[in-house]
Amino acid sequence: MGRFDRVYAWFDDRLGLSKAQTFLGKAFPAEDSYLLGEVAAFCFLLLVLTGIFLGFFFEPSTTEVTYEGSVAEYQGEEMPEAFVSVLNITYDVPFGMFIRRLHHWAAHLFIASIGLHMLRVFFTGAYRNPREINWLVGTALASLAMAAAYTGYALPFDEFASTAASIGYNIATSIPLLGDPIGQIVFGGDFPSTATVPRLFFLHVLVIPLLIAGLLGLHFVILIRQKHTEAPRDEDVTGREHVDRDDDSVVIGLPMVPNQAAVSAAVFFLTLAVLSLLAGFLPVHNIAEYGPTDPASTPSLVMPDWFLMWGYGFLKLTPAWMSFDLFGVHVSSEFVGGLLLPGLVFVSVAVWPFIDYESEPTHFGADPLERPVPTAVGIAGVVFVMLASIAGMDVIVADLVGSTTAVIRPYLTAILIIGPILAGLTTYAVLGGFGNDEQAGGRATDNDGGDRSDARSDAIDTPDETSPVADKDGKQPEDPDE
Numbered sequence: 001m002g003r004f005d006r007v008y009a010w011f012d013d014r015l016g017l018s019k020a021q022t023f024l025g026k027a028f029p030a031e032d033s034y035l036l037g038e039v040a041a042f043c044f045l046l047l048v049l050t051g052i053f054l055g056f057f058f059e060p061s062t063t064e065v066t067y068e069g070s071v072a073e074y075q076g077e078e079m080p081e082a083f084v085s086v087l088n089i090t091y092d093v094p095f096g097m098f099i100r101r102l103h104h105w106a107a108h109l110f111i112a113s114i115g116l117h118m119l120r121v122f123f124t125g126a127y128r129n130p131r132e133i134n135w136l137v138g139t140a141l142a143s144l145a146m147a148a149a150y151t152g153y154a155l156p157f158d159e160f161a162s163t164a165a166s167i168g169y170n171i172a173t174s175i176p177l178l179g180d181p182i183g184q185i186v187f188g189g190d191f192p193s194t195a196t197v198p199r200l201f202f203l204h205v206l207v208i209p210l211l212i213a214g215l216l217g218l219h220f221v222i223l224i225r226q227k228h229t230e231a232p233r234d235e236d237v238t239g240r241e242h243v244d245r246d247d248d249s250v251v252i253g254l255p256m257v258p259n260q261a262a263v264s265a266a267v268f269f270l271t272l273a274v275l276s277l278l279a280g281f282l283p284v285h286n287i288a289e290y291g292p293t294d295p296a297s298t299p300s301l302v303m304p305d306w307f308l309m310w311g312y313g314f315l316k317l318t319p320a321w322m323s324f325d326l327f328g329v330h331v332s333s334e335f336v337g338g339l340l341l342p343g344l345v346f347v348s349v350a351v352w353p354f355i356d357y358e359s360e361p362t363h364f365g366a367d368p369l370e371r372p373v374p375t376a377v378g379i380a381g382v383v384f385v386m387l388a389s390i391a392g393m394d395v396i397v398a399d400l401v402g403s404t405t406a407v408i409r410p411y412l413t414a415i416l417i418i419g420p421i422l423a424g425l426t427t428y429a430v431l432g433g434f435g436n437d438e439q440a441g442g443r444a445t446d447n448d449g450g451d452r453s454d455a456r457s458d459a460i461d462t463p464d465e466t467s468p469v470a471d472k473d474g475k476q477p478e479d480p481d482e
Helices: 003-015 017-024 032-055 081-091 096-123 132-153 159-173 179-187 196-226 256-281 306-317 333-355 372-392 394-401 405-430
Strands: 064-066 078-080 324-326 329-331 443-445 451-453
Touching (some): 003 017, 017 256, 032 256, 064 081, 078 081, 081 096, 096 132, 096 256, 096 372, 132 196, 132 306, 132 333, 159 179, 179 196, 306 333, 306 405, 333 372, 372 394, 394 405
Antiparallel strands (some): 064 078, 443 451
16 A cells, blocks of 8 residues: 555545545536536635735724825825725735725626526526525525625725715615614614724625625535536437436536536636736726715715616605605605615515426426526516616716606606516517417427426437436446446
8 A cells, every 4th residue: 555545544534535435426517507606606705815805904994094195186184094095905005906906896796697697597497396495595695795795885985985875874774663773783873973884894894704605605505415407408318327318316417526626627717817807907996086975065976886776776766755654653765765675676586486386306407488487577577677777877867868867767667667567578478478378387298299397308408428427416327347
């Protein structure tokens, strides 16, 4: 026995390394769209690493200090320490501007990859039995990612960040019965407060990242336990063993080690390369232009980032007359537009697997073209969010059409209601939903006239016949010729 074998045997006796071979052989479907989840995970890793770097130099304080940095415009002025520290990071700390930009774009790609990943899962029906729990986890991750972004861009305490934080404070305190306690806990009391930036900093760098990390870990554990969904197969697959096209007890794909590990490494470096290019060539929020917070003024144009724009659109379109009293409790229009309507969107997303329910486990993805009802609902939802985002940019829309926001808001409201309905009905009609009741119900008929789930009857990709085959536990079967 060689030296390496003796070392391995020593660790194997104590840690049971040989038992990990089954786990390392877990199969991953060789489809590019399945890598979106990995992109999100890698973005979160980069967010943590760049956030640690930025945390060394950021001061979560609103105490007035004298600026003595490189920006001549503010030289010698008394400004909030949080604002001064971000100026120093951007213009005086080596690589500070690059790392800040990298952190910014990683946050955007993190949310975008989560959204695209959820759209892929939705349109292929991969949320169905037994994966409803992981869909709920993914929905929670999406909401936490938005919360992390909001608490992050409120930290510089410049004029823009202060205005964004004040909007969030007003929405939070509008919650019936619980508004004032939430305002005290999250924002440190009446805004602006000296405790606002420290509270948001604590949420941004510790509480929310820990929750995201925990949900990501839970997401991966459930995924490993349940195995991946797989695209329907056109025909039987012959590799190390013969697998029937309808056999959902095995997964056709690449083993985790070394094949999928190599793919994941390539995805990580590609993600890093794309974010580095964005950070190198595209600027981010210019706090020097906005200047430190000034309670006596408001920026002429304040809009959130694209991933929060749809919620801002709800807030813009909610009329003041929607405020009302219910059993002695005041419900304001700010609460309706800022929290209630966005909350209903998230609730609708979360409960969808229990509406489009399968009583039997479904391990194959579905062709969206063969599922008119879910696909139409999904298209309507995407259009709804897009139109709400446009409503959030009502100031720009008003300038484009040469009108005022007060004039165009009723039209934006009507479009927000009618547009998704028309998009959903059009999609349903194009997919033949009105002409084929059986197809509309998400069922397809095979060539023999038998009725079976569309998730198994319509193939999307045909796996290579030489693709490795994994059993239901993810273990690569032994070659009978060995």
